[in-house]
Amino acid sequence: MAVDGTATLEHRELERLAARIRLAAVRMVSPHGFGYLGQALSSAEIFAVLFGRGHVRPGHDRFVLSPGHYAIALYAVAAELGLVPEDELGSYGADGALLEAIATERTPLVDLTCGSLGQGLSGAAGLALADRLAGRERRTVAFLSDGELQEGQVWEAAMFAAHHHLDALTVVVDANGSQCDGPVRSVTTIEPVAARWSAFNWTCFEVDGHDVGALAGALDDGARAPGPAVVVARTEIFGRLTSLPDAADGHFVKLSDTLEDSVTAELEEAVARA
Amino acid sequence: MREPPYATELKPYGRALVELARERQDVVCLGADLTRQTETDLFRDDPELGSRFFNGGMAEANIVGVAGGLARQGHLVFVHSFGVFLTRRAYDQVAMAIAYPRLNVRIVGFMPGLSSPGGPSHQAIDDVALMRALPNMTVIDVADAVETAQAVRALADLPGPAYLRLKRGEIPVIFDEDHQLSLERAQVLLDGDEVVLVAAGMMLPAALAAARTLRRAGVSAAVVHVPVVKPLDAATIAAACSGAKGVVTAENHSVVGGLGSAVAEALAEAGVSCTLRRVGVPDTFAETGSRAFLFAKYGLTAQAIVDSAWEAAALAGTPPTTSDAEAAAGSYSLV
Numbered sequence: 249m250a251v252d253g254t255a256t257l258e259h260r261e262l263e264r265l266a267a268r269i270r271l272a273a274v275r276m277v278s279p280h281g282f283g284y285l286g287q288a289l290s291s292a293e294i295f296a297v298l299f300g301r302g303h304v305r306p307g308h309d310r311f312v313l314s315p316g317h318y319a320i321a322l323y324a325v326a327a328e329l330g331l332v333p334e335d336e337l338g339s340y341g342a343d344g345a346l347l348e349a350i351a352t353e354r355t356p357l358v359d360l361t362c363g364s365l366g367q368g369l370s371g372a373a374g375l376a377l378a379d380r381l382a383g384r385e386r387r388t389v390a391f392l393s394d395g396e397l398q399e400g401q402v403w404e405a406a407m408f409a410a411h412h413h414l415d416a417l418t419v420v421v422d423a424n425g426s427q428c429d430g431p432v433r434s435v436t437t438i439e440p441v442a443a444r445w446s447a448f449n450w451t452c453f454e455v456d457g458h459d460v461g462a463l464a465g466a467l468d469d470g471a472r473a474p475g476p477a478v479v480v481a482r483t484e485i486f487g488r489l490t491s492l493p494d495a496a497d498g499h500f501v502k503l504s505d506t507l508e509d510s511v512t513a514e515l516e517e518a519v520a521r522a
Numbered sequence: 523m524r525e526p527p528y529a530t531e532l533k534p535y536g537r538a539l540v541e542l543a544r545e546r547q548d549v550v551c552l553g554a555d556l557t558r559q560t561e562t563d564l565f566r567d568d569p570e571l572g573s574r575f576f577n578g579g580m581a582e583a584n585i586v587g588v589a590g591g592l593a594r595q596g597h598l599v600f601v602h603s604f605g606v607f608l609t610r611r612a613y614d615q616v617a618m619a620i621a622y623p624r625l626n627v628r629i630v631g632f633m634p635g636l637s638s639p640g641g642p643s644h645q646a647i648d649d650v651a652l653m654r655a656l657p658n659m660t661v662i663d664v665a666d667a668v669e670t671a672q673a674v675r676a677l678a679d680l681p682g683p684a685y686l687r688l689k690r691g692e693i694p695v696i697f698d699e700d701h702q703l704s705l706e707r708a709q710v711l712l713d714g715d716e717v718v719l720v721a722a723g724m725m726l727p728a729a730l731a732a733a734r735t736l737r738r739a740g741v742s743a744a745v746v747h748v749p750v751v752k753p754l755d756a757a758t759i760a761a762a763c764s765g766a767k768g769v770v771t772a773e774n775h776s777v778v779g780g781l782g783s784a785v786a787e788a789l790a791e792a793g794v795s796c797t798l799r800r801v802g803v804p805d806t807f808a809e810t811g812s813r814a815f816l817f818a819k820y821g822l823t824a825q826a827i828v829d830s831a832w833e834a835a836a837l838a839g840t841p842p843t844t845s846d847a848e849a850a851a852g853s854y855s856l857v
Contacts, residue, residue: 353623360594364618370584371619374591377576381550382595401615404584412576 258301262460264522265300265328266292270487271515272324276340276347277503283341283349286498287393288321289487290424290457294391295325297463298420303471304389306331306357310375312390313361314368316351317499318422323347326357359388366399368392369419373409376417376476387471390419395427397438403448409476410449418470419450419478422457426485426498445478457481458488489514523697523711526727530692534667535630536561538674539600543571546678550592551575552601554585559690560602560632582612589627590619598626598678604638605631605646605687613652621656624682629653634663634687634723635774635803636816642807646687651779653685654752660684660705661752663723663773663781666696669749672703680705689724696726708755710762714744717831718766720759722748722781725772725801725822731844732772732827739842743831754784760792768834770799772827774817777802799830 269292277283298304304311313322323340326332332347339345346354351361360371372390379386396402409417421441429435438444445452451473453466463481470477485498491510496502503511543549543565551565551574566575578585582603589601601608608631609616620627631649638644653661662677662684664670670693677684708720712733721729729745736743746762748755763769769789771782782800789798803820817823824844832841 360591362618364614367583367587367615367619370587370615371591371594373584374588374593375595376591377588378592378595378597381574381597401581401583401587404578404581405587408578408581408584408588 259461260522262293262296262300262464264519265296265325266460267515267518267522268328269295269321269324270489271512271519272327272337273320274503274508274511274515276320276324276337277501278508279338280341281504282500282502284317284320284499285501285503286424286426286485287315287318288324289489290426290483290485291318291321291422292487293458293460293463294420294422294481294483295321297460297467298389298391299325299329301464303387303467309386310359310372310379310388311357312368312372312375312388313351313358314390315365315393315396316361316363318391318393319348319351319355319361322351322357332356365393365396366401369402369405369409372417372419373405373412373414376409376414377412379416380414386416388417390417392419392421394421394423394425394438394441395432397421397441398436406445406448406450413474414476415474417476418467419476420467421478421480422483423480424483424485424498428499442480445480449475451475451477452480453477454480454482457483523701524695526731528666528694528696528727530694531667532692533561533564534670534693535674535688536564538671540564540568540571542674542678543574546598548596548598549574550597550599552585552589552599553577554582554603554607555580556603559604560630562602582607583615586612586615586629587619590623590625593620593625593627594623600628600630602630602632604633604644605649606644609646609649609652609685616653617656620683621658624658626681627683628677629683629685630688631685632688632690634689636808636820636822637689637724637774637813639810639812641810645808647776647803647808648779649685649687650751650773650775650781651783654779654784658682659752660750661687662750663687664703664749665723665726665747667693668695668697668699668701669703673749676703676705687723694727703749705750706755708746708748708750708758710744710758711747712743712745714742715765716742717768717770717835718744718746718763719770719772719827719831720746720748720781720785721772722751724774728822728824729772729827731824732831735824735828735842735844736831741831741835741837748781751781751784754788756788756792759785759788760794763789763794763796766796767836768797768799768831770801770827770830770834772801774822775802776805778805797834797836799834801826801830
C-alpha cells in the first residue's frame with residue numbers, strides 16, 4: 249500500500265511499537281513462565297496500527313476484542329501509548345489484578361470482549377447498529393482471531409452485518425493459523441477465509457499482518473468501502489521470531505528462563521533496529 | 523380477581539410493547555423469524571416503529587449478541603423467539619452477552635412448557651431453570667393478559683436483564699384491571715392455613731380451581747401467586763407456608779429447577795417444615811399433542827394439584843374431584 253513521506257516515518261514508529269508490544273508481552277508472562285504470549289506475538293502489528301494510527305480512538309470509536317485471550321496485546325499497546333499505567337503490566341494475570349489473562353467486563357479500553365469465543369462480532373454489529381440509529385459518526389472495530397471463525401455464530405453475525413449494510417463496522421482477523429489443539433488447518437480448516445467473507449458480502453482485504461503499511465492501507469480502504477469490511481491479516485503465531493522453537497504450543501506458550509532470555513534479546517534488538 | 527370461565531385476549535404483549543415503544547424512543551425490537559408468532563408484527567408493521575424493528579432470521583445466538591451490543595449503547599432491547607430457542611439454544615450468549623454485563627435486555631420467550639403442540643423441540647420445559655441459574659437475571663412467568671401488559675411496563679424501568687415467559691394465542695383475563703403486578707412481592711390471592719398452593723404462569727387457573735375444590739371439601743387452602751420466580755419473594759412464601767401441613771407448587775415447567783425447586787429452597791432455608799409436592803412436567807421430555815392432551819397426560823391439572831395437596835397434608839379419605847364445568851367450552855381450559 250502506498251504511504252507518503254509522513255507515513256513512512258509513522259510506519260517506522262508503528263514497527264517500533266509492534267516490537268515493544270512483543271517485548272512487553274514477554275515481560276508480562278515472565279513471572280508466570282507461561283501465558284497467551286503467542287497471541288501478542290502474532291498480533292503486535294495489528295494492535296500497533298489499530299491504536300497507533302487512529303483506527304481505534306479510545307473513548308470515541310467502539311472496540312470489540314472478541315477473543316479475550318488477546319488481552320495481553322491490548323494491555324501492551326495500551327501501556328505503550330500511556331492508556332494504562334505501565335506498572336500495571338507487572339500484575340498481568342495475577343490473582344485480583346485489573347489486567348486479567350482473559351479479558352472480562354472489568355477490562356479497560358474494550359467496549360465488548362468475550363472469553364467464550366465467536367461472540368464478539370454479534371455484539372459489534374449491535375454497537376454499530378445503535379450508532380446508526382442514533383446518527384452517530386464513529387467506527388466499530390472488531391478484532392477476531394481465525395480459530396474462532398469455526399464458531400457458527402461468527403457467520404450468523406457476518407450475514408446480519410452485511411444484510412443491514414453496517415458501513416461503520418470493520419473486522420480485523422488475526423489469521424495466525426493457530427488454535428488450542430494446534431494448526432487450524434489440521435483441526436478443521438477455515439480456508440479459504442477471504443473467499444468466505446467475500447461470499448458473505450463483506451469487502452475483504454487479505455494482507456501480510458506483519459506489514460504495518462499493508463495493514464494501514466487495508467484499514468483505510470475498508471473504512472471507505474460500502475458495507476462492512478474485513479481485513480484478513482496473515483500472521484505467524486510467533487511473529488517471525490526465530491528464538492522460539494517451531495514445536496512450541498502457540499496458544500499457550502511455556503517460557504523457560506533460557507527461552508525467555510533469548511526471546512528478550514531478540515526483541516530488544518528488534519526494538520533498537522526499528 | 524375474576525371467576526372462570528375466563529374471557530381471553532389476543533396479543534396483549536404485542537399491543538403493550540407498541541404502546542411502550544411509542545413513548546420510549548430507546549426501545550428496540552429484535553426477532554429471529556417468528557414475528558407474528560411473537561406478536562411483534564404489530565411493532566414491525568407500525569409506521570412509527572418499524573425502523574426500530576430488526577429481524578435477524580433463524581440465528582438466535584447472533585441476535586442475542588446484537589441485543590447486547592444495542593443495550594451497551596443505551597437501548598432498551600426486547601428480543602423475541604420461542605422460549606426454547608432463546609434459552610436452550612442461545613444459553614452461552616444470554617449468559618455472556620446479556621446476564622454477565624447486566625444489560626437492559628428483555629428476553630421474551632413464547633410457548634412455555636407443554637403449551638406448544640410441537641413436541642420436545644418446541645416445548646420450553648427447562649427455560650425457567652436455565653434463566654434462574656444465571657446471576658443478574660429476573661425471571662417472570664405471568665398468568666394472564668392483565669399481568670402481561672403490566673409486565674412490559676414494569677420491565678421498562680427495571681435495571682438489568684429479564685426473561686419474560688409468555689403464552690401464545692388466546693390469553694386468559696384472570697385479574698381485574700386494578701390488579702397490580704409487583705416485581706418484588708408474591709401475592710397471596712386466597713388465605714388458608716392447612717394447605718398452600720404456590721403457582722406461576724399458566725398453572726394459576728388450575729391452582730385456583732384446586733383451591734376452590736379443596737375449600738368445598740372443608741380444607742383451608744391458600745393460593746400464592748408467584749409471577750416473579752427470580753428474585754423469589756421467599757419471605758411471603760415462607761410466611762404463607764409456615765404452619766401449613768402441605769405445600770404444592772404448580773408450574774408449566776419441569777419440576778427440576780423451576781418454581782418448585784425455588785420454593786423448596788426458600789422453605790428449607792427459612793426453616794419451614796412441611797411436606798412439599800411439585801406439580802409440573804415430571805422430569806421427562808414430552809411429545810407432540812394438543813395442550814389439553816399434554817396437560818392431562820403429564821399431570822398439569824387442577825386434579826393433580828388437589829391430589830398432591832391431599833397427600834402432602836396427609837388428609838384422611840379420598841381427595842375430592844374437581845369440576846371441569848368451571849372451564850366452559852371455547853374459553854381458557856383449566857384442564
